[in-house]
Amino acid sequence: MTKRTSAKYKIDRRMGENIWGRPKSPVNRREYGPGQHGQRRKGKLSDFGVQLRAKQKLKGYYGDITEKQFRRIYAEAERLRGDTGDLLIGLLERRLDAVVYRAKFVPTIFAARQFVNHGHVTVNGRRVNIPSYRVKEGDVVAVKEKSRQLELVMAAAESSERDVPDYLEVDHSKMTASFVRTPSLGDVPYPVQMEPNLVVEFYAKN
Known part of the structure; x- marks a missing residue:
C-alpha cells in the first residue's frame, strides 16, 4: 500500500486547483499555496515547471502515488502502440x-x-x-x-x-x-484539465 504522504486538501493548495472538484476544498476560498510563504506572488513557470506541475497534478489525483510507481506506469504506456498520453490515462483508470x-x-x-x-x-x-x-x-x-x-x-x-x-x-x-x-482522456470526468501530453514531454526530457 502506497503511503499517503500529503493530505488531499494540501495537494489542492499546492497545485492551486481543486483537482477532485470537492465543495470543501480550501482552494474554493483561497487560491494561494500552503505554508507561511504561500501568499507570495508566483513567478511565471518555465516549460520544465509547467510539465512538472502537470505530472504532479496527475500523480496527486490518483492518490499521490509514488514517483517510482508512476514512472513504471508511464514506461508501460510508452511501450504500447498508440498515443502515450492517452494510454497513460487508460492504465491509471484501470x-x-x-x-x-x-x-x-x-x-x-x-x-x-x-x-x-x-x-x-x-x-x-x-x-x-x-x-x-x-x-x-x-x-x-x-x-x-x-x-x-x-x-x-x-x-x-x-x-x-x-x-x-x-x-x-x-x-x-x-x-x-x-x-x-478502457477510457481515453476525453472519457474521464476530471474536474480540472489534465495534460498527459505535458507528462510525456517531461519524461522525454528528464
Missing part, C-alpha cells in the same frame, strides 16, 4: 482503487485505496486487496456483501457530487461495477 472510486463505492481516491487494502472488494468473485491491481475489460468489481452497509459506502453511492462515467456499468443495489472499456 487501477482497482480508481475503479472503486469511479463507481462511487467510496467518497475519495484515498478512501478507495484503504477500502481495497482492507479486503472489502472482489474482482470476478475473488477478493483482491492490492489497490494497483490492473482491471481488465469485462471484469466485475464488487463490494463484499458484509461491507455494503458501511456508512462510508452508502453515503458515497447516494452522493450527487459526481457521476459514474460511461465506461463503467454500475449497479448500486448490488454494489457491482463492470469495467466496460
